[in-house]
Every structure is written in C-alpha cells, then in structure tokens.
Amino acid sequence: MRKLDLWASDRNFNTEDLDDSKFYYVVEHNDLITKARHDLTARQLKIMDFVISKIKPSDTSFNIVRTSMYEITNILGLTRSGKNYSDIVNNINEMRKKDVFIYSEQEKKMTITGWFSDIDVWENGQIELRINQNFAPYLLSLKESYTQYLLLDTIQLNSKYSILLYKLMREADKDYGKKKTVLSGTPDEFKEWLGAPESYAFKDLNKNVFQKAINEINLKINDMELEMFTANRGRKVVQVDIRNHFIKNINLIDNNLQKVPLDDWTK
Template sequence: MQLSEEELSQFIAVPIDPDKKRRQQIDDMVVVEANDLIDKARHQLTARELKIMDFITSQIQPEDTKFHSISLSIAELTDAINLAKGGRTYKQVAASLFNLVDKPVTILSTGANGKRQLTRTNWLSEATVVEDGKITVHVSASLSKYLLNLNGHYTSHLFRDTAMLNSRYAIILYVSKNQQLVTLLKNRDFACFEQLNLFNNF
C-alpha cells in the first residue's frame, strides 16, 4: 500500500540538516554488490529508489556478517541523493523508502542442485520514519548472499557516481557497464579497449 504525501506530512515536521563532513564521508562510500544482483535481477525501481538503495548498500561494511539496522535523517538521505531540500521532497523520499518495502525484486540464480531458480523478495524488510525526521531501515535478509561476504563475483562503485545521475536508465547502464568492465579486467581481457573507451566517455 502506498501512502500519499498528506498521510506522510505528520512525520517530517523537523528535518535535520546533514553535516558537511558527513556528506563528504557519504560521497566516498563504496557500493559493493554481487554481479547476479546487477545482471540477473528484474525490478521496477525508479531513479530515486535506485539511488536510495545504493546509499543503503554503501552503509554495509566489509566485515559485516549480517544486516544491521541503518539509521540516519531524512534530510541527510535527501542531500546524499542530490535532491533539493524542502518538506515536499522529504515526503517523497519517505514514500520511496516505503516503496522499497513493497516493491519486489526477482533474481535468477543456480541452486545447489545445479538447477536454475527464481527468487522473489523485497529490497527492505522494514522502514521506519519518526516524526523528527529520523529514519531506520532494514535490508531484506534474502539479499544477504548478494550483499554480504562477497568473494570474487562482485562489482563496486563509488556512491557519488550513481547519486549524480537522474535517470533510471542512466543508473542501470552505468552499473551494468561498470560490472562488464570489472569482469574484463579481472579476466585480463585487455583486448577490449573499445569497450573501455566507451565506458570512459559515458
């Protein structure tokens, strides 16, 4: 169920401005995800929802063995994904968080028996918005094998690289091209310089 802006208006009455030092830390965060979540997942996230999910993913630490709750302010998140400050924007970001609980992602993978399988889950298992503008989110446990303890088949990019993009398709293309190039480099396929040049000029 999607909430209207009017229904969200009671929650975000006192937005908290993000600290400039914290913003720099956010810009330097790295998004790390399994390749299967990039090229074998099907979803209908908007550009804003993709950037929010990238931000949430960037908060996961390499040493994490399980998902922890992630807490911040709605103003900090809005600033991180390069949206204008304002009450209406905060309400839209809050609505996007709730959409990440509702919207499914379907992932193609290979099971232990060697058979292909489709798994459908949600991006977030829970999202909470407090009336002072603070938020807490929990990543769906079903995504743990795509975001935790990754060895070998994963790709990373700086959070700011996708935060600056405004189109859903631009974000998906950037992440996909980045994944392809990382795979080429890991396989030492240095003959594909045309693809590298295409990516650098994107």
C-alpha cells in the first residue's frame, strides 16, 4: 500500500466538543456482544465503539462516518504523531479485512463479514468510512434485546479482555444496576466470549484474563465492583460466576454521566 504524505496539514474537522463525544452512547444488539466472534485488539475495539457511537436511533441505514486522525487520537487519548496516525490507518484497514462471525439463534445461521465496507483517508487526516451493511440488524433501529453504555467506559480500558468482559457484564445487567448482576459460564465459554487462547488451563485463564480484567474494571469503572466465584467438580473448575456487587442509588444522579446523551435509546 502506498504511503501517503501524511500528516503535515492535519487539523480538527469536528464541529462538536471532542470531550463531549466521550459521553455518547454505544448501542448494540446483545447478539453482537454474546454471540459474535472476532479477533479485534483493544485499540480496534475502541475504534469500533467510537464509530458505533455515531449512530442515532433514527438512522435506518448506515451513513458515511466522517472523522479525522485528530478526533480519533483525542478520543483514544493518543499523542498526535505520524506513527500513531499510520497505526490507526493500519488498524482500521485490518478491521475491514478481519472476519466477524455472528450466530443468529432465531434464524439458525452464521453471518461472516468484516467491520467496514469501504474506507477513504485523506492526506490532511480526514477519514470517511462505512460500516458493513451486514451489521444493520445489530446496530440500526434497535427496539429490544440491546445493550447501551457510555463510550467513555470502554475507551479507558487497556486490555481487550477488560473491554469484552465489561460489555458482557453490561449485557447481563437486566435490571440496570438495581440488583447485583451475575455472569455465569464454563471456563470454555468464557474463553470463547473473551477471545482467550483455547490452550489456556484454568490457572492461565484466571491469571492472564480474569484477574487482570476484573482488577482493571474495578479500578476504572465507577459502577462496577466485580468478584469471581468458581464451582468445582473434584479438582476441575466447571463453572465461573462473575458478580457485580455495585447497586445504583437511584436517588443520586451524576450530571456528568448524562452530559451529552444524543438520544435516549431506552425510551
């Protein structure tokens, strides 16, 4: 791929406050969280959440997402540099080519697709991209079976395991924080959900995935206090429960967390 003469004239093309953008909602169908299988890195997961946050409840088709290197590096907390800009282009291009497998329980079918259908990058740092149309049932006109969370949450997590576990905990929270949330599964199911190596024994899964993800989420996400419990059959761990002990006080409202709701998808 030819290297563009990047990025001497880059600038901020965004008309909105970039800090406000971090408080936009990411809204996706539950199947995209629990049944989609892919191999995105932590940065690619954040880029995808950023792009999804541009979708509005009134959208009936995927619009061209117009953004810039300036905006993406600001949102992700990266230094503006030629290296980071080139890395972002490479990440987005990889997302276009990487397979995503989504199983539909209702239709009994597997959809295999890539995240983006096309991408344009200008020498001044502007970017235009479009989400692949195959994602329409999972991102557009959602009325039920969806999960929403603030972009601010996932962009501050550094591990892909932390991001994916965070999303699973949000999806499992059917009472919106009014009761304790429990996410249950076998070690093999968690390896599949979190994209952990199949070769991991439970001790590796616990050390390299669970503990690191739980510790990071507890440190950075205000309304999560996760703890892991296991059930054994003999010496073998056969079930893992991850519980969120945090219960929201509905009488307390953090105005910052409601700073810029583009639309309330729960209405």
